[in-house]
Amino acid sequence: MAGEAARMLVERRPADLGVAITKSSPTDVVTEMDTAAEQLLRKMILEQRPDDAFLGEEGGANSGRSTVRWVIDPIDGTVNYLYDLPHWSVSVGVEVDGVAVAGVVAAPRLGETYTAVRDAGSWCNGVRLRVRPPTDLGRALIATGFGYRSERRERQGVIVGALLPRVRDIRRAGSAALDLCAVAAGRVDGYYERGTHDWDRSAGALIATEAGAIVQGFHGQSASEAMVLAAPPGTFTALHDALIELGAGAPDY
Missing domain, CATH: 3.30.540.10 (Fructose-1,6-Bisphosphatase, subunit A, domain 1)
Structure with a gap:
């Protein structure tokens, strides 16, 4: 269908x-x-x-x-x-x-x-499908996305700008579902985004999980509109901790 x-x-x-x-x-x-x-x-x-x-x-x-x-x-x-x-x-x-x-x-x-x-x-x-082997953050290719409201994009731009020197590079393709699939297929090392909805994540999160990724929000919470993070174990922890340090867990992010 x-x-x-x-x-x-x-x-x-x-x-x-x-x-x-x-x-x-x-x-x-x-x-x-x-x-x-x-x-x-x-x-x-x-x-x-x-x-x-x-x-x-x-x-x-x-x-x-x-x-x-x-x-x-x-x-x-x-x-x-x-x-x-x-x-x-x-x-x-x-x-x-x-x-x-x-x-x-x-x-x-x-x-x-x-x-x-x-x-x-x-x-x-x-x-x-199988995720890439875990890697340190400096060698990780990370996918992300941005919100529609200009004030949210401004804050997200600050976060991604601070993250960029810490990773191999950033990719922004424009489809949360396909970003999750890219993690599953080993095409990126990790993915994070704030502002996704259930319909964006439902299928892609399961595809990534079944390929060996951890798919969660911050601090062990379920993936939600507040945050979705997807990466292999190890890479997930490094990405999670870096984003928390940079302020991506703040309410105004």
């Missing part, structure tokens, strides 16, 4: 695609295709699972009669999609009693589909 939504987003993307609405700020955009993809996913899922609950980025939350909840981001990386950059994905996570049990992140313009099942591993196009 994620693959079908992804194909629709590629094949039906208008040449003159524009912004349908904005959310938290003028740069937090929704396109007509975000809405169309989420509607398609809900329709396909409900045909087979009519009693399940939903949490979608564009459609909000709907309660169900079962213990299963589908967590959907129809386009993770909407600004990339708007600009016709390839780094965007369809993210679909499945929870049972609040615990993620399966996830798919489909990136059609990259030709990649990531999947995971709890306690059964994670995969990309049929190849088993």
